[in-house]
Amino acid sequence: MNFDQSHALFRRATAVIPGGIYGHTTPAATIPGAVPYFASEGFGCRYRDIDGHAFIDFMGGYGPMILGYHHPEVEAAAEAARRLGAAFNQPTPLLVELAEKLVARIDFADWAVFGKNGGDLTTWAVQVAREVTARPKILKITGAYHGADAWCTPGHGGLLPEDRAHIHDFPFNNVTALEALFAQHRGQVAGLILTPFHHPAYADSQLPTPEFTAACNRLCREHGALLILDDVRCGFRLSTDGSHTVYGYKPDLAIYCKALANGHPISACVGRAAHKAAASRVFLTGSYWNDPAPMAAALACLDIIARDDIPQKLARTGQRFIDGFLALGIKHGIPLVASGPPAMPYVRVADDPSLLRTQNLCAAAIAHGVFLHPHHNWFISAAMTDADIDEALLKLDTALATLR
Amino acid sequence: MNFDQSHALFRRATAVIPGGIYGHTTPAATIPGAVPYFASEGFGCRYRDIDGHAFIDFMGGYGPMILGYHHPEVEAAAEAARRLGAAFNQPTPLLVELAEKLVARIDFADWAVFGKNGGDLTTWAVQVAREVTARPKILKITGAYHGADAWCTPGHGGLLPEDRAHIHDFPFNNVTALEALFAQHRGQVAGLILTPFHHPAYADSQLPTPEFTAACNRLCREHGALLILDDVRCGFRLSTDGSHTVYGYKPDLAIYCKALANGHPISACVGRAAHKAAASRVFLTGSYWNDPAPMAAALACLDIIARDDIPQKLARTGQRFIDGFLALGIKHGIPLVASGPPAMPYVRVADDPSLLRTQNLCAAAIAHGVFLHPHHNWFISAAMTDADIDEALLKLDTALATLR
Numbered sequence: 001m002n003f004d005q006s007h008a009l010f011r012r013a014t015a016v017i018p019g020g021i022y023g024h025t026t027p028a029a030t031i032p033g034a035v036p037y038f039a040s041e042g043f044g045c046r047y048r049d050i051d052g053h054a055f056i057d058f059m060g061g062y063g064p065m066i067l068g069y070h071h072p073e074v075e076a077a078a079e080a081a082r083r084l085g086a087a088f089n090q091p092t093p094l095l096v097e098l099a100e101k102l103v104a105r106i107d108f109a110d111w112a113v114f115g116k117n118g119g120d121l122t123t124w125a126v127q128v129a130r131e132v133t134a135r136p137k138i139l140k141i142t143g144a145y146h147g148a149d150a151w152c153t154p155g156h157g158g159l160l161p162e163d164r165a166h167i168h169d170f171p172f173n174n175v176t177a178l179e180a181l182f183a184q185h186r187g188q189v190a191g192l193i194l195t196p197f198h199h200p201a202y203a204d205s206q207l208p209t210p211e212f213t214a215a216c217n218r219l220c221r222e223h224g225a226l227l228i229l230d231d232v233r234c235g236f237r238l239s240t241d242g243s244h245t246v247y248g249y250k251p252d253l254a255i256y257c258k259a260l261a262n263g264h265p266i267s268a269c270v271g272r273a274a275h276k277a278a279a280s281r282v283f284l285t286g287s288y289w290n291d292p293a294p295m296a297a298a299l300a301c302l303d304i305i306a307r308d309d310i311p312q313k314l315a316r317t318g319q320r321f322i323d324g325f326l327a328l329g330i331k332h333g334i335p336l337v338a339s340g341p342p343a344m345p346y347v348r349v350a351d352d353p354s355l356l357r358t359q360n361l362c363a364a365a366i367a368h369g370v371f372l373h374p375h376h377n378w379f380i381s382a383a384m385t386d387a388d389i390d391e392a393l394l395k396l397d398t399a400l401a402t403l404r
Numbered sequence: 405m406n407f408d409q410s411h412a413l414f415r416r417a418t419a420v421i422p423g424g425i426y427g428h429t430t431p432a433a434t435i436p437g438a439v440p441y442f443a444s445e446g447f448g449c450r451y452r453d454i455d456g457h458a459f460i461d462f463m464g465g466y467g468p469m470i471l472g473y474h475h476p477e478v479e480a481a482a483e484a485a486r487r488l489g490a491a492f493n494q495p496t497p498l499l500v501e502l503a504e505k506l507v508a509r510i511d512f513a514d515w516a517v518f519g520k521n522g523g524d525l526t527t528w529a530v531q532v533a534r535e536v537t538a539r540p541k542i543l544k545i546t547g548a549y550h551g552a553d554a555w556c557t558p559g560h561g562g563l564l565p566e567d568r569a570h571i572h573d574f575p576f577n578n579v580t581a582l583e584a585l586f587a588q589h590r591g592q593v594a595g596l597i598l599t600p601f602h603h604p605a606y607a608d609s610q611l612p613t614p615e616f617t618a619a620c621n622r623l624c625r626e627h628g629a630l631l632i633l634d635d636v637r638c639g640f641r642l643s644t645d646g647s648h649t650v651y652g653y654k655p656d657l658a659i660y661c662k663a664l665a666n667g668h669p670i671s672a673c674v675g676r677a678a679h680k681a682a683a684s685r686v687f688l689t690g691s692y693w694n695d696p697a698p699m700a701a702a703l704a705c706l707d708i709i710a711r712d713d714i715p716q717k718l719a720r721t722g723q724r725f726i727d728g729f730l731a732l733g734i735k736h737g738i739p740l741v742a743s744g745p746p747a748m749p750y751v752r753v754a755d756d757p758s759l760l761r762t763q764n765l766c767a768a769a770i771a772h773g774v775f776l777h778p779h780h781n782w783f784i785s786a787a788m789t790d791a792d793i794d795e796a797l798l799k800l801d802t803a804l805a806t807l808r
Binding site for chain 1: 413416417420421422423425426427428429439440441442443444445446447451453454461463464465466467468469473474479486487488489490491492493494495496497499500503504507514515516517520521522523524527528530531532533534535540552553554557558559560561562563564566567569570636661662666667668669671675680681682683684685686687688689690691692693694695775777
């Protein structure tokens with residue numbers, strides 16, 4: 001598999017873009033030389049790169065494409081809204097309808113607001129917690145991704161010590177460390193932010209222990225801090241009504257994004273009535289945030305997710321894929337380790353601390369038409385049928401044979 | 405003119421959204437009770453609210469709709485890209501084409517990056533300036549809007565002292581104050597950020613004096629600080645190639661957004677080769693930032709802006725409107741004051757420090773089908789013909805008669 005067009009265009013890109021491609025889709029974060037650098041089109045659970053290779057896609061745009069590329073119902077809803085206009089002087093009624101839908105869907109939610117990106121609202125939620133409590137400190141999980149804003153970015157450039165003066169990290173599932181931070185900063189903790197399960201880059205996913213979720217709920221309540229659930233990546237993939245119901249979190253604020261509108265740019269934060277007045281005091285806006293098309297897409301996507309019980313379908317499809325993949329590992333003498341829920345699995349080669357063998361595994365998969373990421377959890381698409389999974393496993397069978 | 409549907413829906417909204425409507429489109433920031441709260445559809449330079457009133461629109465969604473709602477060429481370009489997909493695992497070639505177009509168009513630009521909102525990139529530009537200089541301080545204009553992020557938001561909720569520990573304000577056009585800040589923070593200033601002209605809310609617009617632009621250029625150069633031009637609101641409205649050419653700024657970084665893609669969600673930051681490596685070290689990403697449709701819209705919009713010399717058209721149309729409006733003020737004995745460039749005018753009642761009479765003026769205009777904002781600069785649309793302006797002036801003639 002050659003990526004001549006990708007590499008040629010990347011050379012053009014480096015002339016006019018810092019790093020050529022920035023952010024999470026930069027080749028440097030994947031397997032430089034062994035992956036496409038530019039996409040051309042998507043359809044269902046597959047997409048094509050600019051060299052003409054087609055892939056069965058286990059990343060879905062790093063999450064948004066929960067129903068598959070160009071889902072007819074979602075696209076029709078978005079297009080109907082788009083014909084009316086985009087950035088108005090006022091919002092359209094879809095703003096209210098979407099807030100009402102989330103409030104009806106999510107048990108603890110009394111209100112909702114919307115942004116364009118997950119990080120728009122993880123950052124806003126942190127500010128709401130500070131406004132509610134009049135305290136500065138935020139506790140977060142070491143290695144968790146909550147966006148590219150200064151308080152949480154995984155990057156290193158352009159930061160000041162002040163950006164993180166009140167951000168304190170602790171390891172996921174570590175109740176003792178969480179208790180110690182609450183004790184150390186008694187009366188100063190505005191909020192605890194975490195993802196429903198821990199899905200760090202370059203490491204296995206970790207599901208929360210019941211003791212950990214109970215401790216998060218209890219310590220936030222005891223200390224008067226807000227529990228902020230960053231459900232950007234998991235939301236509506238693990239359950240139809242927010243991932244907190246899967247693991248038993250009792251959040252005060254939750255942020256949704258990637259699966260909310262099947263690729264249309266929108267994010268949401270929901271919260272409780274007790275914090276609504278404070279939330280209204282934290283200024284929130286953007287030039288295109290009232291655009292009705294992504295709101296129409298979200299309304300359609302949320303309906304489909306409930307109507308077709310998409311989380312149950314993703315779990316079943318994901319389990320079929322993991323079972324088949326692990327069996328192929330045994331067949332080919334390449335021991336594999338799976339982590340994360342089946343709807344968002346991550347599979348790596350065992351005893352591979354550098355992830356070099358996992359990179360080779362994913363490079364071979366990509367070369368055989370199955371797009372896997374060596375350092376990031378994957379995303380099962382509802383557009384995947386059993387036949388798609390079986391085709392992917394057949395390709396992986398051939399791919400693994402090349403690695404022996 | 406009654407707004408029964410707007411008011412009924414706003415009551416529904418307050419049940420599920422903090423404040424009912426948040427951000428710059430909140431009724432509280434306009435003329436509560438005298439303006440529509442929800443829009444239904446737009447077409448050219450007009451839009452309709454949910455009570456069925458049609459307005460000739462002098463706000464254009466607070467800027468984005470430079471060519472008018474649902475411009476056929478821009479929509480066709482966006483739709484063609486959208487059919488290919490949205491959030492991919494990689495960018496599409498449109499990323500490179502759009503960066504190349506901006507680099508070719510803007511004289512000092514050697515590279516470009518893209519976000520969704522203006523504030524995404526004003527904040528990033530501040531970080532780039534800090535990364536380039538290894539200094540913390542940012543100088544900005546008192547009352548200037550650069551987005552809703554903590555370092556610059558006009559809001560008050562959820563902020564910490566640390567958020568603005570290194571942000572220092574000074575009045576627009578005040579060379580002495582700027583010199584004093586550079587002297588006071590010698591060796592510590594990373595950048596100066598400002599808009600091409602000063603367009604504060606609740607006040608007249610101010611054009612820069614030649615002495616001021618010269619001082620901005622000279623002091624940034626002498627002190628090794630970056631000149632960051634926030635061209636979010638003005639960009640491509642005052643000239644086809646960035647507003648710095650209009651006033652003589654020599655920016656190091658410039659941010660564009662509102663007029664870039666006629667309402668499709670995208671923003672851009674361009675910069676110089678000398679800062680490209682540093683820029684690549686400031687992490688920048690978002691879930692939907694590679695979406696090809698807004699990039700296709702931006703390519704089409706930039707082409708149309710150049711092909712049809714839209715800035716020249718906006719200036720001519722805006723001048724016709726201002727001249728007519730000021731004449732109506734004289735006719736009706738309501739002295740008016742106009743400020744800002746004709747493409748982005750702001751007209752208020754003279755001797756009206758509370759802006760109460762200006763609110764009454766705008767309320768009357770709205771009641772007669774002309775949408776004006778009492779506290780924010782307006783935006784002339786390229787979709788406005790002389791006949792539209794004359795129709796607006798006829799409506800304003802009737803509106804002003806009601807105010808005597």
